[in-house]
Structures are given as structure tokens and as C-alpha cells.
Amino acid sequence: MSGDYVNLLADLKEDEVLKLTKERIDSGEDPMKILEDSRKGMGIVGKRFADGEYFLPELVFSGELLKQITELVKPHLKQEAETKRLGKVVIGTVAGDIHDIGLNIVDFMLDVNGFEVTNLGVDVPVEKFVQAVKDTKAPILGLSGFLTPAFDAMKETVEAVEKAGMRKDLKIMIGGGQMDNEVCKYAKADAFGKDAMAAVALAKKWIGAS
Amino acid sequence: MAREWTELSPEEKREERFKQWLSPPGVSFPTPQAEKAYKERVTRFTRAFKLQKPDRVPVIPPAMQSYPAYYAGMDMNTVMYDYDKMKSAWLKFLKDFEQDMDTFVPPVMIPPGRALEAVDYKLYKWPGHGISTSVTSYQCVEGEYMKADEYDALINDPSNYWLRTYMPRVFGAFKAFNTLPPWTSFEEIAIQNFVPFGMPDVQAGFEAMLEAGRESLRWLSVVGEVAMAATAAGFPGIMTGLAKAPFDTIGDTLRGTQGVFMDMFQRPEKLQAAMERILPLTINSAVSAVTLGGAPVVMMPLHKGADGFMSMKQYETFYWPTLKKVILALVNEGIIPVLFAEGSYNTRLDIIGDFPKGTVAWYFDRTDMAKAKEKIGDRCCLLGNVPTSLLMTGTSKEVKEHCRKLIEVCGKGGGYVLAGGASIDEGPAENVRAMMAAAKEYGVYK
Numbered sequence: 144m145s146g147d148y149v150n151l152l153a154d155l156k157e158d159e160v161l162k163l164t165k166e167r168i169d170s171g172e173d174p175m176k177i178l179e180d181s182r183k184g185m186g187i188v189g190k191r192f193a194d195g196e197y198f199l200p201e202l203v204f205s206g207e208l209l210k211q212i213t214e215l216v217k218p219h220l221k222q223e224a225e226t227k228r229l230g231k232v233v234i235g236t237v238a239g240d241i242h243d244i245g246l247n248i249v250d251f252m253l254d255v256n257g258f259e260v261t262n263l264g265v266d267v268p269v270e271k272f273v274q275a276v277k278d279t280k281a282p283i284l285g286l287s288g289f290l291t292p293a294f295d296a297m298k299e300t301v302e303a304v305e306k307a308g309m310r311k312d313l314k315i316m317i318g319g320g321q322m323d324n325e326v327c328k329y330a331k332a333d334a335f336g337k338d339a340m341a342a343v344a345l346a347k348k349w350i351g352a353s
Numbered sequence: 354m355a356r357e358w359t360e361l362s363p364e365e366k367r368e369e370r371f372k373q374w375l376s377p378p379g380v381s382f383p384t385p386q387a388e389k390a391y392k393e394r395v396t397r398f399t400r401a402f403k404l405q406k407p408d409r410v411p412v413i414p415p416a417m418q419s420y421p422a423y424y425a426g427m428d429m430n431t432v433m434y435d436y437d438k439m440k441s442a443w444l445k446f447l448k449d450f451e452q453d454m455d456t457f458v459p460p461v462m463i464p465p466g467r468a469l470e471a472v473d474y475k476l477y478k479w480p481g482h483g484i485s486t487s488v489t490s491y492q493c494v495e496g497e498y499m500k501a502d503e504y505d506a507l508i509n510d511p512s513n514y515w516l517r518t519y520m521p522r523v524f525g526a527f528k529a530f531n532t533l534p535p536w537t538s539f540e541e542i543a544i545q546n547f548v549p550f551g552m553p554d555v556q557a558g559f560e561a562m563l564e565a566g567r568e569s570l571r572w573l574s575v576v577g578e579v580a581m582a583a584t585a586a587g588f589p590g591i592m593t594g595l596a597k598a599p600f601d602t603i604g605d606t607l608r609g610t611q612g613v614f615m616d617m618f619q620r621p622e623k624l625q626a627a628m629e630r631i632l633p634l635t636i637n638s639a640v641s642a643v644t645l646g647g648a649p650v651v652m653m654p655l656h657k658g659a660d661g662f663m664s665m666k667q668y669e670t671f672y673w674p675t676l677k678k679v680i681l682a683l684v685n686e687g688i689i690p691v692l693f694a695e696g697s698y699n700t701r702l703d704i705i706g707d708f709p710k711g712t713v714a715w716y717f718d719r720t721d722m723a724k725a726k727e728k729i730g731d732r733c734c735l736l737g738n739v740p741t742s743l744l745m746t747g748t749s750k751e752v753k754e755h756c757r758k759l760i761e762v763c764g765k766g767g768g769y770v771l772a773g774g775a776s777i778d779e780g781p782a783e784n785v786r787a788m789m790a791a792a793k794e795y796g797v798y799k
Binding site for chain 2: 294
């Protein structure tokens, strides 16, 4: 049954998966098990996205399904769900840029691939990036940007991290909209990733988990 | 004209529009040289759009938005609020790049800050208003401005929906417009209809609207001066109208990215019906924006159908059908749609070029241009593809070399306009010059 559940979620069968969630809760099953299955289902969604079978609409919709499942399960949880994580990543859209479609895809893909993601949101001032890296001790920082003003904001963010003395222990990737390898050089980041799959590959490479 | 406009065939309409663009009614050039230069430039673009060989590859400076402000040592915030400064910046750009340009974009993309403030516009943030004053562009705020259960209201009566539901959400000043009576029906003795207009908050909304109107007129007269100066100096404009793909109208303006993607699963029929409803509105407003004498061009920035956003099947189901209808309607009116595909469109190339030769142009940001030339270059004019990153952070030598290669690949036989992948808001002026120099050096047809 749990295999069916995983596949129903992965296939985005809204009615069926929600119905089954309720049934599993009503039958008194350990809610942690349901969440674990949801996680597996989302993992398949992520894989299908990486394989070019799924696109943004499927990611958005699966995220919505997961939200609905979590809301159903939450009242029955005794302890917070804890899963083993590969490593920490801090991400955010740089100052002066309020776009987050790409940022959220990267968040999603890092998450389903086992990373603990701290998503700082959009228009993030450099100090906030520095503070988050300090607080989380994340070894990886991902900077997102859609528009050309992000070129300088990325550069300034990298400089601020350097000034705070944290640059040598930190790998920085950039991505989004008008970003490319030229911008990566300009901002003195470590790598440019052309999509969310590239972000996952870079993160895995950097923590030695690939 | 001997025959009525409506009796003309699409080809005849197109010819007439190009003819009027070449000799715009009501424009008198100060010198014969300016007139000659204007006609040369219009002819250059016209031939490129029609897929004929011009004298050389035309070039659009990658400065359609706030670059002239940066170039004049100002910023976006300044020119959004000080129209005299805006004018001086754009005129400086016009003068300084006179020797290089084929077209000039007046500050039409610089909205009047005070008008937006008067109505408390929430769909956008702009420098000094929601984002730092030093930022060089305004940006759309993602949101679900239309709720999922409001499709029927939009479809049944769009005007009523905009006025009484959408506007109160998107403009702080029009919050009370939800109390207005619907104007879809009307009382013969219209007593009740006027009551809400007596309410102070409704009146405040209309006063804000009047103020935005006055401010927009002040702005427009300055933009008009700049545009006239450019035409008089021999520079045709290139963007006369703007239009969006119906899917993007739903996705950007109404439901937000999240919302529209959810609707593809949860209420696909409503989404389709809403796009069909918006279609004629889109067509009418685009066609009426293209007045005779202006460039017969409607620019269409395309967002959510790019590679990676949706699958080919989703594109063909949700995005392309209504977009294609807009394109065909413009073609039938003799207008060239310039489809600006942000991001890349590599996977769409097989289906997007199926139009009569020389009637549709594709402006590419990051699409593989060799592939584009091969797949649609025999029917559609191509524009764009000089990376903004290169223009802003590269050397002028690199820019020139990149342009040379682009011209070599896309310029073959005509049908290419050299242009940036998108516009830049800052960056070295020598890179902008290098791009335009490349068109002259490498783009000449023999």
C-alpha cells in the first residue's frame, strides 16, 4: 500500500492521494510513515523533473499536494519529523531583485535530494547572507538573480562574505535569468548552474556526496 | 486610399503600413539629410523583417529601458520622478550615439513614478518604492491577484471584473471600488447607481485616478518631445505596440505563476476559457496601438512558455494555441509581431515558425541561433541574442567578436536584426558602441 501511495503522489493524483492519506490516518497508522512516503513520492517528482519528464507546473502542483498532506497529518504528529540530511545550503535572491521562481525550484530540488536548505527569500541584503552562513555554518551558498542588476549585487555579496573571513570554507554558486559563466567570473563565485539540476550536482560535488 | 481599409488583403495592409512608416504623415524633417537617413533606416528594418537583403544588418541598441539614464550619470529613480532630467538623459544618448544607431527607443518604458504612487500600484516595486533607490529596474510582484474561483466572473464580464474586483486589489487607491455598482446593467432612472459615488473613499479613489491621469499626461508630453526629436533627427522607433500571450496575462497579471500552473491541473477548462476570452481583448488593444506612420510592429514579451518552464505537450496545449491566434490576427492586420522569447526557446523551434514568409519576427534571448536560423530563418526574421552579461561585464573586443559570429550565422541572406538578448540598464558605453560598430563592419550585404 505504501508503494501505491508513493506512486500516487509522484503521479500527482490529487483526489486519490488525499483520500488515501485520510484513510491511513483513520486506520491509526504512524503519521511519520505517511510523511516518509510523501518524501519518497517527492523524490520521484524531483527525479522526473531532472529527467525532463516533469516541468514547473508539476513541481508547483506536487508542492501543493505535499502541503495538503502535511496539513492532514500534522495534528496527529507526536514529534517533529527528522530526516538525515546530506548537508546545509543557504540560498536567496540577491539585493534589488524580487524574483523567486527559480530560487524556489532550486530550494525544492536541493530539498528532495537530501539537503537542508535555508531559503532567505528575495531582495536579500548582503549582511543577511553573511549572518545566515555564520549561523548555519553551511558550506554552500547559492545566489539567485533574474535581472541584470543582480550582477553587481552578486559581486557585492561574495565580497561581503570574503570580508567576513568566511570565503575560503564556502562554495558559492549562482544562477537564474540573465546569469551565466561571465557573471560568475565577474562576481567571483565558484560556479554557475544553468538550472536546478546543476545546483544539486554542484552541491553534491562540493560536499563529496556524488 | 481608394479602397476601405477592411477590404485590403493582409499583404496590402502590410505594404500600406510599411509605406506610411517610410513617409510618416505629419512629420516634417528639419533637413533633407535627416529625412534621407530616416528613410534609409526604415528601409533597412523593413527589408530585414521581410526577409530581404537590406544594405546591411540593422541594429537595435540594447538600451530599451533605463540605460540612457545610467549613461547620463543618473539612475532609474531620478528619471521616473523628474521628467526634465529624463528628457535630458535621453536627448544626450540620442546625440552621443547619433553616428551609431539605426533606431532610438524613447523613454516609453520609464513609467511616471508619481502616477503609480497616486494610485498606490501594488503589482510592481520600483526603485525607491519597495526596493532600494539604487536598483535600475522595476519588478513585478508575484501574487494571486485573481482567486481560483473567480474565473467565471472574469469570463462573464471582464470590464466588471477589472473594475470591481481586480482594481481594488492591485491599486490601494481603488480599494473602495468593490462597492461600485456593476455597469453591465443599467437602471433607466439611475438613482441607485450613483449612491456609491457619494462615499468619501470612492471619491478619494476617483481623485487619485484623476491625479494619475494628469501626471501621466505631463509624462507623456515629455516622452512625446523626445520621440519627436528622435524622428526629426532621422531615427525611426521600433516598438509601436505591446501585447502579451493570453497565458502570460493569466499567469503574470491575474493568477500568478503558482496559480496558473495549479490551474493547468485543477481547472484546465476554466483556464482555457479565460484565455479565449482574453484573446480578442489582446488583439484589439494591440492593433489599435499601431497607428499609421509608426513602425508596424507589436512587441510581445513572452514569459512562461520558455524551455524548462513547461513541457512541449503543455506548451502546445496551454500556451501556443491562443498565442498563435494573436500572432495570426496581427499578421492579418498587416502588423509584424516581434515575439520576444525570454530565456530559451530551443525546444519550441519546430512549431513556432509556421507563418507566411516575412510576416513574423522572433526576438531571442538565449536560444541557439544557428538552430533557429536553420529551422525558422527561411520564414521569420530573427533578432537578438547578444548576451547582457557580455555587454555589461565583457570587453568591447569580446562584444564585437560575438556580434561578428552572430551576423555570420543569422545574417545570411538577410532576415536578421542585431540586438541584445535583453536590455541592459548599465555597463560600458564602449560595449554598446562595439555592438553597433559590428553591424557596420560585418553586416554589409554585397
